[in-house]
Amino acid sequence: MTVELTALTLAALLQYVQFVMYALPANIELGTGYTMSARDREPSRSMTDKTARLGRAFTNHFEGLILFAVAVIVTQLSGQNTPFTAVCATVYLFSRIVYIPAYALGWRPWRSIIWVVGFIATFLILAAALF
Template identity: 70%
Template sequence: MTPELTALALAALLQYAQFVAYAVPANRDLGPGYTSSARDRPPSRDMAPVTARLGRAFDNHFEALILFAIAVGVIQMSGQNSALTAACAWVYLAARLCYIPAYAYGLRPWRSLIWMVGFGATLIILVSALL
């Protein structure tokens, strides 16, 4: 497996880990009655700030993961894998790992800078395919 595909597989597993990191405290904060319901009404209690941030970080990774998967797919299918694209794939994964605690603990401006590193790494992979 190429480094880019390995990073993509690990990024997908990270999404599962983020789900657990968010779902467990959300279930505790909102109660299983609400979290197992159809959620037709707003919750009767609020989530803790860290729990809510973990949920937003989880959602953000879905958005970033789509672009990263496209970038890896394009590089992979075009056979244009290189040391640069491999490095960018690992940078993306490292950035996403760092993003979770940065978001959860409200580390500003670091959260945004970390996000930009991962986003930039994905962009470089895509641009590399077009050059």
């Protein structure tokens, strides 16, 4: 398996880890009565800031993972894997791992900087496939 595909696989598995990191405290804080409901109304209890941030980081990773998956698939199918695209894929994965505590703990402006690093790494993979 290429470095890019390995990074994509690990990034997808990271999404599962993020789900657990968010879902466990959310179920405790909101109660399973709410979390298992259709959620047609706002919860009667609120989550802590940290749990809410973990939820937003989880959602944010879905958004970034889509672009990263496209970048890796394009690179893979076109046979344009290079050491450069491998480094970019590794940087993306590392940035997503570091982004979780950065967001959960409210590291400003580092959270945004870490996000930009992963976003640029994905962009560079796509650009490398075109040029």
